[in-house]
Amino acid sequence: MALTLFDKLWAAHEVVPETDERPAVLYIDLHLVHEVTSPQAFSVLKQKGLRVRRPDLTLATLDHSTPTLPPNASGEHPFATPEAKAQVETLQANCAEFGIELFGFDDPRRGIVHVIGPEQGVTQPGKTIVCGDSHTSTHGAFGALAFGIGTTEVGHVLATQCLFQRKPKRMLIEFDGLCQPGVTAKDMALAMIRQIGADGGAGYAMEFSGEAIRALSMEGRMTLCNMSIEAGARVGLIAPDETTFDYLKGRPAVPQGDAFVARCEEWRGLATDDGAEFDRIVRIDAASVLPMVTYGVSPDAAAPVQANAPLASNAEQKNAADYMGIEPGERLIDVQVDRVFIGSCTNSRIEDLRLAAAVLRDQKVANGVNLLIAPGSELVRRQAEAEGLDEVFKTAGADWRLPGCSMCIAMNGDRGEPGDLVVSTSNRNFVGRQGKGVRTVLASPATAAASAIAGRLCDPRDFLKDIV
Amino acid sequence: MAFASITTIKSRTAVLGAENIDTDQIIAARFLTTTSQDGLGQYAFYDWRYMQDGTLKSDSPLNASDIQERRILVGGANFGCGSSREHATWALLDFGFRAVISTDIADIFKNNALKNGLLAIEVDRETHEALLATPGVEIEIDLPVQLVRLSNGRTVPFEIEAFAKSCLLNGVDTLGALLAQSEAIAAYERRRTVEG
Numbered sequence A: 001m002a003l004t005l006f007d008k009l010w011a012a013h014e015v016v017p018e019t020d021e022r023p024a025v026l027y028i029d030l031h032l033v034h035e036v037t038s039p040q041a042f043s044v045l046k047q048k049g050l051r052v053r054r055p056d057l058t059l060a061t062l063d064h065s066t067p068t069l070p071p072n073a074s075g076e077h078p079f080a081t082p083e084a085k086a087q088v089e090t091l092q093a094n095c096a097e098f099g100i101e102l103f104g105f106d107d108p109r110r111g112i113v114h115v116i117g118p119e120q121g122v123t124q125p126g127k128t129i130v131c132g133d134s135h136t137s138t139h140g141a142f143g144a145l146a147f148g149i150g151t152t153e154v155g156h157v158l159a160t161q162c163l164f165q166r167k168p169k170r171m172l173i174e175f176d177g178l179c180q181p182g183v184t185a186k187d188m189a190l191a192m193i194r195q196i197g198a199d200g201g202a203g204y205a206m207e208f209s210g211e212a213i214r215a216l217s218m219e220g221r222m223t224l225c226n227m228s229i230e231a232g233a234r235v236g237l238i239a240p241d242e243t244t245f246d247y248l249k250g251r252p253a254v255p256q257g258d259a260f261v262a263r264c265e266e267w268r269g270l271a272t273d274d275g276a277e278f279d280r281i282v283r284i285d286a287a288s289v290l291p292m293v294t295y296g297v298s299p300d301a302a303a304p305v306q307a308n309a310p311l312a313s314n315a316e317q318k319n320a321a322d323y324m325g326i327e328p329g330e331r332l333i334d335v336q337v338d339r340v341f342i343g344s345c346t347n348s349r350i351e352d353l354r355l356a357a358a359v360l361r362d363q364k365v366a367n368g369v370n371l372l373i374a375p376g377s378e379l380v381r382r383q384a385e386a387e388g389l390d391e392v393f394k395t396a397g398a399d400w401r402l403p404g405c406s407m408c409i410a411m412n413g414d415r416g417e418p419g420d421l422v423v424s425t426s427n428r429n430f431v432g433r434q435g436k437g438v439r440t441v442l443a444s445p446a447t448a449a450a451s452a453i454a455g456r457l458c459d460p461r462d463f464l465k466d467i468v
Numbered sequence B: 001m002a003f004a005s006i007t008t009i010k011s012r013t014a015v016l017g018a019e020n021i022d023t024d025q026i027i028a029a030r031f032l033t034t035t036s037q038d039g040l041g042q043y044a045f046y047d048w049r050y051m052q053d054g055t056l057k058s059d060s061p062l063n064a065s066d067i068q069e070r071r072i073l074v075g076g077a078n079f080g081c082g083s084s085r086e087h088a089t090w091a092l093l094d095f096g097f098r099a100v101i102s103t104d105i106a107d108i109f110k111n112n113a114l115k116n117g118l119l120a121i122e123v124d125r126e127t128h129e130a131l132l133a134t135p136g137v138e139i140e141i142d143l144p145v146q147l148v149r150l151s152n153g154r155t156v157p158f159e160i161e162a163f164a165k166s167c168l169l170n171g172v173d174t175l176g177a178l179l180a181q182s183e184a185i186a187a188y189e190r191r192r193t194v195e196g
């Protein structure tokens, strides 16, 4: 029988198949842990006297409440609140107690949970990967079955390395043709979410395919799979191919030499078979995707940056327009910008920073605009600095920070002020996501950087003429 | 977590009709630096209930004088989308809600809710519209027979995953059932050497 990538991943991890009465027991190959969604799960383990079944399949990092400013002379980190500090210390204590590896403050491998997994090569094709974080879908870019879970389930995985799961339906998103120069994976993601809606993928595992997907780098594929949850799909998948293998080759956690070649051969077999069936198929013309921004308070409220904000057709859209201060019918390129954030698990990898630097080189951030750039990991930071990107950013007037979630979730003290309009390369434009009363416009790193220079929303192709 | 078993919930409703109510609205990230799951009700929909200066918003349905007695929250479509934070479920439970009704409830939120004894119920569009239009109406959710009884006597069926239902009826969490699978899990690990 012809099987999809999803079917193959699911079947390989069924400990006990599902019945009408019971969901399947699904085995988890990699459990990523961070400070915000784990403390209550560890508490349950302690109350019940349980241990972590597979500490060797569990990896923790500090990212969400973690400062992006350096420690002071006595080594104290500038936590936003005592609670944030306590939360980080709780994870440190839990990892020590249960024997879990933690990428702590002084570890050169520390970073955002969805950046470090791929970077270390612990994210691999064919694995099941979970984390108490909805953007775990990111790892699907490698052909891994990866999805976000709540804290109760974090406890389940810690204690049993398994989850009860019902099989989702399968959706194929086919990008036909190739994207135009200057159009990025972020634009593809926003175009996809606009087309199917913020709940269009609910109940589905999505697979992305087509020529434009094959042409994407791993960074781009991660950006796209990261955003599948913004269309409601817990899982976003891309079949592994040579691009995947080239990315993984030589990374610390993958086998080396002949063993790696043999593993790649197995991984090739994961791709969806010809004739395999999906419950829903969506086609998107890649060539017609343009640089996108959001204009509302849900990620599906997206439009080409060159377009006008659509007219509000109901009370809800009117409220969103009021909150955003973007008049229906207004040209989006006329929207004034107060802050720009480049970072988050969506767009904080080296390729994203290179793209932002290509736009910002020999340019200045507009007067009154604040540009904050937080690399996705310590390794990304070092790589960027080795390439001199930090100098480009600083010369342009940007604030170059240490790695972390930063303004994506605004838990660590990095945030906008009430009323600020922030162009952000993160994934959620929800009301107050980047600080109380802050208005968020989602965009690619290129569009964000161009908007920082222009002081208003801007088509990045204006600045990329020599490059694209 | 263990919770009291649920069979029926009879209550007046509270209505938040907006679509796409994300978990950042239910509990904002600034309240997530906790290491406990208790006492989060005070933060539920905080920015929807309080003005900038900390005074109550008089027009918020969540500030109704009898809100403490309302056990059922009716929300707009795609309720609970966004972040996986289980704090959203804990906050709604601590606030006093025992059930959420919408046309569609986001997957991760639904999962979290059912695991904590917060019923997450999806009804047809017509029923949903009627509920949105009549805030404060008394309805009854009957879990064993999977029916919502409306004030006009009409009954509306709903689906619920069978295992979640039995856990809710018996007030047991699923961790025990997973731990009981430890032999099957060990056999799986032998069959397919899982490397760290």
Ligand code: SF4
Pocket: A063, A064, A112, A113, A114, A133, A135, A344, A345, A346, A404, A405, A408, A409, A426, A427
């Ligand atoms: S960067 Fe944002 S979306 Fe990604 S893990 Fe951190 S808080 Fe979540």
